[in-house]
Amino acid sequence: MEHYAKGSVIGKGAYGTVYKAECRETGREFALKYHTFGLEESTVRELSCLSALRGHPHVIQMHDCFLDQGTVAMLMPYVPYTLALAIHNGRGQDLDGIPLSFVAHFSTQVASALSHMHGLNSAQGPHAF
Numbered sequence: 001m002e003h004y005a006k007g008s009v010i011g012k013g014a015y016g017t018v019y020k021a022e023c024r025e026t027g028r029e030f031a032l033k034y035h036t037f038g039l040e041e042s043t044v045r046e047l048s049c050l051s052a053l054r055g056h057p058h059v060i061q062m063h064d065c066f067l068d069q070g071t072v073a074m075l076m077p078y079v080p081y082t083l084a085l086a087i088h089n090g091r092g093q094d095l096d097g098i099p100l101s102f103v104a105h106f107s108t109q110v111a112s113a114l115s116h117m118h119g120l121n122s123a124q125g126p127h128a129f
């Protein structure tokens with residue numbers, strides 16, 4: 001953890017809190033997720049899924065995983081937007097004006113990631129994920 005400066009909270013999920021972090025050497029920004037429940041089943045499941053999905057261009061990459069003062073911390077690239085933000089950007093709640101190419105672009109990425117996950121599931125047995 002000495003390589004990173006932990007910043008403010010970006011968001012919270014059911015299993016953890018995500019902070020912004022900056023690499024002290026390069027200045028590059030990361031997201032650092034601290035798992036609330038320690039090394040229990042949900043944590044191990046998320047870490048093993050992200051390990052298995054390393055390398056896919058449309059799945060967030062886990063760069064590192066370590067213990068920070070007893071809490072499991074997971075380092076990933078910082079993504080400064082969400083799909084909802086991209087969709088609503090400049091359009092309020094009106095979705096009518098979204099170009100088909102935009103929808104196709106994101107849908108293809110999501111489908112590609114899902115297809116890859118299903119492929120791994122078939123290869124490793126029905127309860128791998």
Ligand SMILES: Nc1ncnc2c1ncn2[C@@H]1O[C@H](COP(=O)(O)OP(=O)(O)OP(=O)(O)O)[C@@H](O)[C@H]1O
Nearest residue numbers: 010011012013014015016017018031076077078079
């Ligand atoms: N890599 C990231 N870059 C930027 N923000 C992130 C990143 N990962 C998570 N976040 C933010 O932190 C929030 C919490 O993320 P987290 O992974 O803990 O939960 P979730 O996947 O949103 O939901 P849940 O785990 O409850 O199903 C996200 O909703 C998002 O706003």
